[in-house]
Every structure is written in structure tokens, then in C-alpha cells.
Amino acid sequence: MLIYALQRIGLAMLICVVAMTVLFSIAYVIPGDPASITLGPRATPEMREALRERMGLDQPLPIQLVNFFGNVLTGDLGVDVWSKRPVTTIVFDALPYTLALAAAGLGWAILLGIPLGCYSAIRRNTLIDKLTGVISVGAISVPSFVVAIYGILIFAVGLRWLPALGAGAEGDLLDQLWHLILPAFAIGLGWVGYLARLVRASMLEVMSENHVRTARAFGLPERMIVFRYALRIAVLPTVTLLGIAYGGLLSNAVFVEFVFNRPGIGQLAVAAVNTRNYPVMMGATLTTVFLFAICTMIADLIVALLDPRVRASL
Amino acid sequence: MAAVHPVIAPEARADAVLDVRDLSIDFATPRGPVHALREVNLTVPRGSVVGVVGESGSGKTTLISAAMRLLPDNAELRGGAVLFEGEDVLRMSPQALRNLRGQRISMVFQDPMTALNPVLSIGQQMVDIQYRDRGLGRAAKKRKAAELLRRVGIPDPMQRLGNYPHEFSGGMRQRIAIAMALLGNPELLIADEPTTALDVTMEAQIIHLLRELQQDYQSSILFISHNLGLIAELCDYVVILYAGTVVEQGTVRDVFHRPQHPYTEALLVCDPALLQDVTRELPTIPGDVPDLVNLPRGCIFAERCPRVFERCRAEDPATRWVSAGHAARCHLASPLERS
Numbered sequence: 035m036l037i038y039a040l041q042r043i044g045l046a047m048l049i050c051v052v053a054m055t056v057l058f059s060i061a062y063v064i065p066g067d068p069a070s071i072t073l074g075p076r077a078t079p080e081m082r083e084a085l086r087e088r089m090g091l092d093q094p095l096p097i098q099l100v101n102f103f104g105n106v107l108t109g110d111l112g113v114d115v116w117s118k119r120p121v122t123t124i125v126f127d128a129l130p131y132t133l134a135l136a137a138a139g140l141g142w143a144i145l146l147g148i149p150l151g152c153y154s155a156i157r158r159n160t161l162i163d164k165l166t167g168v169i170s171v172g173a174i175s176v177p178s179f180v181v182a183i184y185g186i187l188i189f190a191v192g193l194r195w196l197p198a199l200g201a202g203a204e205g206d207l208l209d210q211l212w213h214l215i216l217p218a219f220a221i222g223l224g225w226v227g228y229l230a231r232l233v234r235a236s237m238l239e240v241m242s243e244n245h246v247r248t249a250r251a252f253g254l255p256e257r258m259i260v261f262r263y264a265l266r267i268a269v270l271p272t273v274t275l276l277g278i279a280y281g282g283l284l285s286n287a288v289f290v291e292f293v294f295n296r297p298g299i300g301q302l303a304v305a306a307v308n309t310r311n312y313p314v315m316m317g318a319t320l321t322t323v324f325l326f327a328i329c330t331m332i333a334d335l336i337v338a339l340l341d342p343r344v345r346a347s348l
Numbered sequence: 349m350a351a352v353h354p355v356i357a358p359e360a361r362a363d364a365v366l367d368v369r370d371l372s373i374d375f376a377t378p379r380g381p382v383h384a385l386r387e388v389n390l391t392v393p394r395g396s397v398v399g400v401v402g403e404s405g406s407g408k409t410t411l412i413s414a415a416m417r418l419l420p421d422n423a424e425l426r427g428g429a430v431l432f433e434g435e436d437v438l439r440m441s442p443q444a445l446r447n448l449r450g451q452r453i454s455m456v457f458q459d460p461m462t463a464l465n466p467v468l469s470i471g472q473q474m475v476d477i478q479y480r481d482r483g484l485g486r487a488a489k490k491r492k493a494a495e496l497l498r499r500v501g502i503p504d505p506m507q508r509l510g511n512y513p514h515e516f517s518g519g520m521r522q523r524i525a526i527a528m529a530l531l532g533n534p535e536l537l538i539a540d541e542p543t544t545a546l547d548v549t550m551e552a553q554i555i556h557l558l559r560e561l562q563q564d565y566q567s568s569i570l571f572i573s574h575n576l577g578l579i580a581e582l583c584d585y586v587v588i589l590y591a592g593t594v595v596e597q598g599t600v601r602d603v604f605h606r607p608q609h610p611y612t613e614a615l616l617v618c619d620p621a622l623l624q625d626v627t628r629e630l631p632t633i634p635g636d637v638p639d640l641v642n643l644p645r646g647c648i649f650a651e652r653c654p655r656v657f658e659r660c661r662a663e664d665p666a667t668r669w670v671s672a673g674h675a676a677r678c679h680l681a682s683p684l685e686r687s
């Protein structure tokens with residue numbers, strides 16, 4: 035188990051290194067010099083040179099790469115071109131909002147998706163199952179910003195049940211949770227559909243396995259068979275997916291944060307792109323990638339903990 | 349055609365634990381209904397071991413699944429009844445059925461590798477099986493489970509309760525499955541080829557164990573096997589199943605020494621030393637099994653029968669008594685003098 039955990043951590047680190055290299059190369063390959071883009075057309079050559087020097091762009095490429103890695107490792111993501119605040123601080127200020135948003139989105143997905151999928155599988159081919167199927171596929175195919183806009187129109191503007199914009203008052207946890215419901219739903223709805231489909235499929239598979247027939251042959255109550263004997267196995271593939279889903283939600287947060295005007299990594303990235311704030315852009319993207327790698331790693335470790343067969347094979 | 353054929357012996361039937369009457373089952377498939385069982389009659393007299401022999405696809409698993417009403421969703425009951433202690437299993441309420449399963453009838457399945465839940469410890473599974481016993485605490489249930497594990501030959505049973513199925517070998521898992529089946533102290537134990545997945549030594553050990561347990565617990569056993577040697581060693585009665593019909597049945601002695609059906613003969617003739625050789629698998633007989641969707645007219649075995657004659661292709665033979673408790677479904681079967 036320990037070896038597996040180490041392997042998995044190693045893999046996550048490798049993913050991060052590859053991602054960093056790719057990001058670095060993209061920044062290098064795209065036309066235009068970040069310094070002149072940042073400063074705009076009216077900058078003097080001296081200003082550009084000064085900025086280039088500050089950003090380390092005057093160094094040879096391999097040195098730049100090494101510096102880049104070194105800086106990231108020491109937690110230094112550079113300095114905001116405009117406010118001169120360290121990017122790390124900016125990112126870490128925005129991060130909790132996005133993490134909470136993604137977690138709440140995932141919460142919706144788990145809360146609705148798993149029971150729906152489970153119920154569909156048990157009541158296979160009934161009207162409810164078919165209806166769930168149609169709704170799930172619908173939910174998967176509607177982009178989250180559309181859900182966000184209609185969510186605001188219906189629940190905030192029309193019914194006035196939920197707040198439309200912002201993240202809630204600073205320090206008021208209840209208010210912040212209140213502000214989280216709608217954006218989280220918008221971001222999580224697609225995953226509700228995914229989870230419902232996945233859980234249904236794996237539940238059907240498990241329910242037709244031999245050991246379920248054994249449980250039936252011993253007259254175990256259906257409730258016990260479903261929850262203790264089948265669902266426990268059926269959610270295992272779901273856990274792996276949830277790790278990926280969480281990462282996906284982090285990057286999906288861009289639209290929803292924008293629509294709901296919430297602070298967060300997505301909002302930060304959009305603003306950085308608009309203002310050509312190259313270090314902030316880089317910092318936001320890198321952080322998202324790191325989180326993605328960490329989430330999938332954690333999901334794999336959880337599966338290993340839950341499944342004695344996987345545990346034994348390690 | 350659908351007359352009730354009294355099987356084994358009428359007097360035995362009165363005191364039968366399990367009495368299958370004229371059971372016909374179809375499976376709905378895209379090709380049309382598969383007539384998996386047709387007018388199957390068989391009896392398990394109290395305290396006896398009955399063996400069912402048949403090629404792959406002859407309907408053995410369908411037969412015993414029907415006995416516990418564990419048939420797949422696409423199965424359709426065409427007729428007949430499965431009487432357990434006089435009550436029809438096929439028409440019981442779900443509640444009555446649950447109280448039957450694992451308590452009065454238990455099953456040991458074909459493949460020990462997949463028959464146990466992979467993510468629950470065997471202790472947990474054995475405790476769950478005793479869920480009806482509300483008077484008994486968890487610790488007591490565990491002790492009972494360990495006691496049975498010890499009985500079927502698992503060393504260190506109390507420690508091993510915490511282990512998962514994959515931590516045991518195939519033979520051990522089958523022993524565990526047998527221990528589980530015995531937890532409810534059932535009147536009838538059904539074993540579906542319990543040893544096919546095991547090697548020869550393990551097989552002999554399991555059979556030996558089953559025999560011992562049958563004597564200890566005084567239960568009846570319905571035992572399914574490909575292996576004629578095993579049947580000869582373990583069973584009192586044998587039922588020969590061919591393409592969904594019972595072609596011959598009787599005591600092991602009668603059927604194996606004086607086979608009346610050409611199919612039984614063909615199975616036995618291949619190896620005269622059969623009854624001694626425990627490891628023997630069912631011999632292959634030339635020809636094809638009939639398509640269970642489009643059944644041929646006349647005798648079901650006509651296509652492969654060495655003794656086929658005109659009447660066989662026109663008329664399905666009835667089940668005939670050749671002696672008390674020995675019946676065969678062939679035009680050539682005739683009452684036989686015992687010498």
C-alpha cells in the first residue's frame with residue numbers, strides 16, 4: 035500500500051512536471067514577446083528591456099526553464115504585472131472560493147447522481163428509469179453557463195429564492211453557503227447526469243454478478259443486498275471518476291464564476307487574459323493543473339482503501 | 349402428453365423433500381423461446397442424495413434455479429410445480445420465499461471464485477446470513493460461523509473470519525460456501541457442480557466432506573455433476589437430463605448397471621471402468637444436441653441415437669417404468685425382470 039501510494043504520488047509529480055514544461059513551451063512558442071504584449075504598443079524599448087530583464091526573458095532558454103522550475107518549486111509564481119503583488123498570494127486568495135465551488139458542485143453531483151443511478155438500476159426499464167435516462171443525458175449536454183444563466187433567471191430573478199451574484203459577505207459562512215447553492219448546481223448538473231448513468235451501469239453489472247445471486251439464495255433482504263452487497267462495489271469506479279470530475283469542475287469554474295461574478299481562479303484567469311497579465315495567467319493555469327493531478331491521485335488512493343482486492347494486489 | 353409421470357417410486361414421492369412436477373421453463377430470446385426444460389419430473393426423498401447428470405446446456409442449472417426460484421429475468425414458467433415439503437416454491441409469497449432460502453434450502457454454487465462477495469469479509473457475510481436470528485449477538489454469530497468453518501476444515505477459523513474471499517484458495521472458498529450453506533441447518537442442500545473449478549484431489553476432499561456432512565446433518569442433497577464417477581460414489585439416485593428432458597432416472601445401481609436409455613448407455617459404454625474412476629468427465633457422444641428453439645418432432649435423442657427407428661422420429665416416447673423406481677423415456681424401454 036505504501037509503495038502504491040508513493041508510486042501514485044510520483045506519477046502525480048510527473049504529470050505536474052510535464053504540464054509545467056508544456057506550459058512553458060507554449061508561452062515561449064506563441065508569437066509575440068510577453069513583455070511587449072504586456073506593456074502595449076506605446077512602451078519605449080527601454081521599458082520593454084527592463085521588463086524582459088525582470089521577467090528573466092533575456093536569459094538563454096534552458097536557464098529560463100530551470101529558473102521557472104526553481105521558482106515554482108519554491109512557491110514563487112512571479113509578480114503581477116500591474117499590482118506588483120506576488121502571484122502566489124493572488125492565487126491563494128482566490129483559490130478557496132474555487133475549491134469550495136467545485137466541492138459544492140461535486141456535492142450536488144453525488145447527492146443527486148448516485149441515488150438516481152442506483153434507483154434507476156433497481157427499477158430498470160420502468161418509466162422512472164427512462165425519465166432519469168433522458169434527464170441525465172440532457173443534463174450532460176447542457177453547458178454549465180447556460181444552466182447558470184437560466185438558474186439566475188428562474189431562482190434569483192423570477193422566484194427570488196437565491197442570490198444572483200457574488201460570493202456572500204466576508205466572514206459570514208451561512209451567507210457564503212447561501213451564495214454557493216446556485217453556482218454549484220450550475221457547475222455540478224452535468225456531473226449529476228454522468229454519475230447517474232455511470233452508477234446505473236455499474237450497478238446493473240454488479241447486480242447480475244454471481245455473488246449477488248448467492249446473497250439472494252440466502253434470502254438476504256433486498257435492502258441489504260442493494261446497499262451492502264452491490265452499491266459498495268458499484269461506486270468504486272465512481273470514485274475514480276469523482277477525482278477527475280473535481281479537477282474538471284475546477285477548470286469549468288471559469289464560466290460559472292464569470293456569470294455569477296464570484297471571485298475565484300476562473301475569474302482570475304479571465305481577467306488575466308483580458309489584461310495580458312502573463313504571470314497571473316500562468317499561475318492560475320499551473321495551480322489548476324496541480325490540483326487536477328492531486329485530485330486524481332487522491333481518488334486512486336481512496337479506491338485502493340475501499341477495495342480489498344485492489345489493496346491486496348498492491 | 350403432459351400426464352404426471354410418477355418418478356422414482358410413488359411411495360418415496362409421498363415423503364419427498366423436493367418434488368418437481370412436470371416442470372417446463374422457457375427463456376425468452378431474440379430468436380424465440382428457448383425450451384430449456386420440458387415436463388421434468390424428479391423427487392428427492394428425505395435423507396437421500398440425488399444426482400443430476402447432463403451435458404452442458406442440458407438444463408441442470410435452470411432446474412436447480414427453479415427449485416429456489418432464482419431464475420434469470422427472461423425465464424418463463426410454462427407449467428408444472430416445484431413442491432418443497434408440499435408447498436409450491438414457484439407460487440410462494442416473496443416473504444415465504446425469503447424464509448425458505450438459506451434456512452430450509454441452501455445452495456452451493458458452481459464457481460467458488462465468483463460466488464462470494466469480494467469486498468466483504470467472509471465473517472461479515474456469514475453474520476449477514478444469520479440476520480433472521482435477532483436473539484443472537486454479533487459475537488455469538490461469529491462464533492457459530494467459526495464453528496462451521498472449523499467443521500468444513502478451515503484452520504484457525506476465528507482469525508480467518510476477517511479475511512476476504514480472495515485471500516483463500518479455490519478449494520477453501522468452496523468449503524466456505526458449504527459452511528455458509530450449512531449455517532441455516534437446511535433440510536435440502538443443492539450443489540451445482542461444486543467441484544468443477546477444483547483439481548482432482550480437492551474434488552475428492554469436497555465430495556468426502558459432503559458425504560460426511562450429509563450423514564451428520566441428516567439433510568437431503570441434490571447434487572449436480574458432469575462427473576459420473578462422482579455421482580456413483582456420492583448419490584443414492586440419479587437423474588439423466590438430456591436437452592431439457594429427463595431421459596432416465598432411478599437408483600444409481602439400476603441406472604448404472606442396467607441402463608435403459610440409449611443415451612445413458614452411450615455415456616456408460618465409453619468406459620467400463622467408469623464406476624471406479626472418480627475423475628472421469630462426461631464422454632462426448634457424436635452428433636449435435638437439438639436446437640432448443642426449434643425442437644424436433646419425435647424423440648429428442650433421435651438425431652444421435654444408435655438405435656433409432658421409424659417410430660422415434662414420428663412419436664415422442666412416454667416415460668416408462670422398467671422396474672419399481674426405474675424409469676426411461678424411450679420406445680425400447682420395457683419392464684425388466686430382476687434376476
Ligand SMILES: Nc1ncnc2c1ncn2[C@@H]1O[C@H](COP(=O)(O)OP(=O)(O)OP(=O)(O)O)[C@@H](O)[C@H]1O
Binds near residue numbers: 377403405406407
Ligand atoms: N438467461 C438465459 N437466456 C436464454 N437462454 C438461457 C438462459 N439461461 C440458460 N439458457 C439456455 O438454456 C439451456 C439450459 O441452460 P443451463 O444453464 O440450465 O444448462 P446447464 O446444464 O447448467 O449447463 P452447464 O453444464 O454448462 O452449466 C441452454 O441451452 C442455455 O443456453
Ligand code: SF4
Binds near residue numbers: 679
Ligand atoms: S426413442 Fe428411439 S431415438 Fe429415442 S432414445 Fe429410444 S431408440 Fe433412441
Ligand SMILES: [Mg+2]
Binds near residue numbers: 408409410458540
Ligand atoms: Mg450450469
